[in-house]
Amino acid sequence: MGSGASAPRPQATCGQRPTMSNEERTFIAIKPDGVQRGLVGDIIKRFEQKGFKLVGMKFIQAPESLLREHYADLKERPFFPGLVSYMASGPVVAMVWEGLNAVKTGRVMLGETNPADSKPGTIRGDFCIQVGRNIIHGSDSVDSANTEISLWFKPDELCCYTSCANEWIY
Numbered sequence: 757m758g759s760g761a762s763a764p765r766p767q768a769t770c771g772q773r774p775t776m777s778n779e780e781r782t783f784i785a786i787k788p789d790g791v792q793r794g795l796v797g798d799i800i801k802r803f804e805q806k807g808f809k810l811v812g813m814k815f816i817q818a819p820e821s822l823l824r825e826h827y828a829d830l831k832e833r834p835f836f837p838g839l840v841s842y843m844a845s846g847p848v849v850a851m852v853w854e855g856l857n858a859v860k861t862g863r864v865m866l867g868e869t870n871p872a873d874s875k876p877g878t879i880r881g882d883f884c885i886q887v888g889r890n891i892i893h894g895s896d897s898v899d900s901a902n903t904e905i906s907l908w909f910k911p912d913e914l915c916c917y918t919s920c921a922n923e924w925i926y
């Protein structure tokens with residue numbers, strides 16, 4: 757950059773994540789049933805339309821070791837083995853979405869864990885029926901989002917860029 761040129765937006769925030777900002781990140785994964793049922797486009801569209809910014813995405817058939825770690829807090833639950841084998845049964849779309857209150861708003865967009873309790877208009881409320889086939893994962897806190905993002909993505913797999921829509925959303 758030559759002297760006198762306007763400075764580009766600093767990239768420093770890509771490393772240290774602020775907790776309350778337009779750059780909060782959440783980990784969202786479309787589960788194997790969501791992929792098999794052809795719901796990938798519809799689900800991604802909702803996050804795009806909302807105004808969140810996609811900063812990472814991969815299509816991956818996750819190894820069971822990764823899934824056991826991802827769901828470690830549920831390892832004593834009776835449904836845990838079935839949950840892990842379901843999640844490993846086909847590819848998932850793992851994503852990181854960024855924006856103001858991305859974690860909490862992401863959960864609202866998902867609906868309740870049990871689709872039967874999820875309101876119409878939510879992803880689980882609109883697209884699925886059973887708790888064991890609820891098509892999408894979303895982080896439930898900023899701390900778990902950070903843990904999950906680092907479990908699923910290497911730092912250099914996340915993109916830092918300024919969305920051209922930024923000033924029209926915030």
Ligand code: DAT
Nearest residue numbers: 830835839868869887888890892893894896
């Ligand atoms: P969430 O995915 O809404 O964060 P969770 O973390 O409590 O819910 O559970 C993780 C997943 O485990 C959930 O999406 C579906 C499955 N699950 C939860 N409770 C279940 C149950 N009672 N029977 C079968 N699967 C269940």
Ligand code: MG
Nearest residue numbers: 893894895896
């Ligand atoms: Mg959870």
